[in-house]
Amino acid sequence: MTIQHHPADEVLLAQAAGHLSAAASLLVRTHVDMCAHCRERLCTLDMVGGVLLEGMAPAMLQPDALARTLAVLDGPDRHARPRPGPVRGGSSRPAGWPEGAFWPGALDACKVSPWHWLGPGVRWSRVTVPGDADANVLLLRIGAGKRLPQHTHSDVEWTQVLHGAFHDGRALFGPGDFDGADTQVHHQPVVEAGGECICLAGIEGRVLFDGAMARWVGALVGM
Numbered sequence: 217m218t219i220q221h222h223p224a225d226e227v228l229l230a231q232a233a234g235h236l237s238a239a240a241s242l243l244v245r246t247h248v249d250m251c252a253h254c255r256e257r258l259c260t261l262d263m264v265g266g267v268l269l270e271g272m273a274p275a276m277l278q279p280d281a282l283a284r285t286l287a288v289l290d291g292p293d294r295h296a297r298p299r300p301g302p303v304r305g306g307s308s309r310p311a312g313w314p315e316g317a318f319w320p321g322a323l324d325a326c327k328v329s330p331w332h333w334l335g336p337g338v339r340w341s342r343v344t345v346p347g348d349a350d351a352n353v354l355l356l357r358i359g360a361g362k363r364l365p366q367h368t369h370s371d372v373e374w375t376q377v378l379h380g381a382f383h384d385g386r387a388l389f390g391p392g393d394f395d396g397a398d399t400q401v402h403h404q405p406v407v408e409a410g411g412e413c414i415c416l417a418g419i420e421g422r423v424l425f426d427g428a429m430a431r432w433v434g435a436l437v438g439m
């Protein structure tokens with residue numbers, strides 16, 4: 217299945233400039249792990265950013281800007297795509313991770329909790345991002361044919377599909393697809409009948425569920 221949904225250019229640009237929140241950045245890095253198209257685009261934006269940086273007046277730069285830029289250029293290729301495969305040492309993937317499902321290398325640096333029950337056919341796992349304890353990131357694992365309650369968002373919900381697929385009334389999202397759903401999106405993700413779906417979700421603000429029960433359950437996990 218080809219990746220259909222990519223981060224918008226302004227999101228990639230914000231990532232290149234280091235302006236994204238820790239949650240959004242983790243989601244974008246995970247997408248870039250899975251998507252050669254965006255990996256290339258982000259490399260280009262990084263280069264453009266470097267050129268722009270060179271053209272700026274020295275007074276506008278942070279004192280360590282040059283050192284940081286050089287460190288990035290000298291460092292390992294941070295857009296190299298890690299392949300899903302055997303569990304690496306130190307991998308923090310929760311027990312029961314399905315065979316063959318993509319595991320983002322970026323999550324190895326995070327603390328990932330075991331799966332918790334959230335509702336019939338729905339489990340979740342808390343992802344603690346190093347350096348930003350307040351970043352609201354979780355893994356959602358939803359069974360075949362199951363759905364999340366209808367909701368909208370007070371700010372943005374970033375979603376990266378790692379395994380399986382769901383349709384939310386707007387489009388079908390499969391492995392590798394990325395979505396940023398904001399206050400304009402009122403949707404209900406329904407997992408395809410063929411198998412379960414695992415997504416990495418980064419929530420800025422709150423998820424605003426329509427139903428009182430869903431709101432109560434969502435609040436328990438910080439959605």
Ligand SMILES: [Zn+2]
Pocket residue numbers: 219221222223247251252253254255
């Ligand atoms: Zn992409």
